Amino acid sequence: PYGAWSANPSTPPIFVEGGVIVRQFKSRLDGQTGHVTHGADTFAFRASSVQHATLDRALDTAVLSTIRVGASLPHGVFAAVEADFGGLSSSGATRTEMDAAATAGPGVPDLKSSGGIIIDSLATVGIRGTSSFGSLGVELAGGLRTIQYSFDSHYLSCDTVTTILALAPVAEARVRGELWLGPWMSAGVEVGTSVLEQHAWMGGVYLGVHTRAFSGGL
Numbered sequence: 001p002y003g004a005w006s007a008n009p010s011t012p013p014i015f016v017e018g019g020v021i022v023r024q025f026k027s028r029l030d031g032q033t034g035h036v037t038h039g040a041d042t043f044a045f046r047a048s049s050v051q052h053a054t055l056d057r058a059l060d061t062a063v064l065s066t067i068r069v070g071a072s073l074p075h076g077v078f079a080a081v082e083a084d085f086g087g088l089s090s091s092g093a094t095r096t097e098m099d100a101a102a103t104a105g106p107g108v109p110d111l112k113s114s115g116g117i118i119i120d121s122l123a124t125v126g127i128r129g130t131s132s133f134g135s136l137g138v139e140l141a142g143g144l145r146t147i148q149y150s151f152d153s154h155y156l157s158c159d160t161v162t163t164i165l166a167l168a169p170v171a172e173a174r175v176r177g178e179l180w181l182g183p184w185m186s187a188g189v190e191v192g193t194s195v196l197e198q199h200a201w202m203g204g205v206y207l208g209v210h211t212r213a214f215s216g217g218l
Contacts, residue, residue, distance in 0.1 A: 011211050013072035019206025021066050021084060021190075023118075026057040026197055027092040028147055028166035033099075036109055036162040038155040043098055043109055047149075047164060050093035058092020059199060060147075062118050066204065072215055076127050082141065084120035088149075091115060096151070109155035111162075116149040120170060130215055134179040134186065141192070142171045171195045172202065183213035 030049040035042055049058035063086050070080025091113050098108045121143045128137025145168045153160050173195055178188025186208040194200035 013210070013212040013215065014069070015072065015078075015080075015208050015210045015215070016067070016069050017080075017188075017206045017208040018065070018067045019204050021064050021202055021204030022089075023062045023064065023084075023200075023202045024059055025062075025145075025168075025194065025200040027060050027094065028168050029092075029094050029149055029164065030057055032149075032164045032166055034151075034162055034164045036111070036151070036153045036155075036160065038109060038153070038158040038160060041155070043155075045096045045098050045111065047094055047096050050095060058094065060088055060092050060116075061090045062086055063089050064118060064120070066206065068122075068124070070124065072212070076129055076137075078126055078128065078137075078139075080124045082120070082122040082124055082143075084118070084122070086118055088116045088118065091149075107155070109153045111151045111153050114150045114152045114161070116147055116163075118148075119146045120144070121146075122170060126174075126176075128176070132180075132214070134177065134188075135215065136177045137175075139174050139176065140172070141174060142169075144168070145170050169196060174202075178206075178208065180214060184210050186210065186215075 027049045029047040032047045064084040066084045068080045068082035072078050096111045122141045124139050124141040126137050126139025128135045147166045149164045151162050172192040174192030176190040178186045191203045
C-alpha cells in the first residue's frame, strides 16, 4: 500500500552525510615559529608566506573527506555537526628563516615544505525546501580549523621531518542542493565562501542517508 516503505513517524528525523570537499584558504604559516632537531643539534626557525601580487597572503588548497550528522527541525530548519579530515594538495609559497640566536652546529638545515594535515570541526544551521525530487537550502557553518604543516629538513647527512601547528576560525555561508536516490538516500553538491576572509571558498559532493523517508517532509 501507499507509504508502506515509510518509517514510523515517531522516528527522529536524523540524517548522516559523507563526501569529499575541496577547500582553498589563506595560509596560516605566516609568522609561525618552529624547531627542528638533527642529532644533538636543535635549530629554531620562522616561517613566512610569499605574498601573491594581488593577495596579502599565500593560498593553500586542500582535499578532505567529510562526515556530518544532523537533524531536521520544523519549518525546514536543520542543524548538524561536521568533521572534515584530509591533507594539503598544494601549499602556498613559503620561506623559512633560521633564528641566528638559537641555532647550533655548523651551517643550518635546508627546510622544504612537504604538505600538511587538516582537521575541521564545525557546527551548521540552515534552512531548506524539499520536494518529491530533492531539496535546496542555505546554511551557515562555523568552528575551528587545525592545520599541521610539515617540513622536510636536510642537515649534513641527516634527514628528518618537523611540523608547525596552526589554528584558525572558520565561518562559511553555503548553498546545497540534493536529489533523492530513493526514500532514504540522497546525493548532493555544495558550494560556499568564507565570511571571514576573501578568496577562501569550498565545494563538494556527498551522499546522505535519512531515518525519515524523503526527510519526513520537514
